[in-house]
Amino acid sequence: MSDITIRVNDNGPYKVEGTVKLIDADGNEFQHKEKFYLCRCGLSSNKPFCDGTHGKQGFQDASRAK
Numbered sequence: 001m002s003d004i005t006i007r008v009n010d011n012g013p014y015k016v017e018g019t020v021k022l023i024d025a026d027g028n029e030f031q032h033k034e035k036f037y038l039c040r041c042g043l044s045s046n047k048p049f050c051d052g053t054h055g056k057q058g059f060q061d062a063s064r065a066k
Contacts, residue, residue: 003018004016004017004018004019004020005017005018008040008063010061010062011054011055011059011060011061011062012037012040012050012054012055012059013037013038013039013040013050013054014037014038014040015035015036015037016035016036016037016038017034017035018034019034022036022048030048032049036049037049037050038050039051039053039054040054040059040061041053041054041057041059043057043059
């Protein structure tokens with residue numbers, strides 16, 4: 001079994017590392033590298049991947065595990 005890590009970055013995207021499949025609602029697989037970033041702000045023009053728009057739009061969130 002491979003290790004997969006998803007890190008919630010403060011005021012930014014989810015950082016995904018490891019061998020993982022990313023599948024859309026129709027069952028199609030997104031092509032990506034072994035490390036990639038997923039948008040959390042909803043404003044990326046390259047969804048589901050982050051394009052840095054969160055920084056320009058002032059997205060803020062610093063979620064912590066409870």
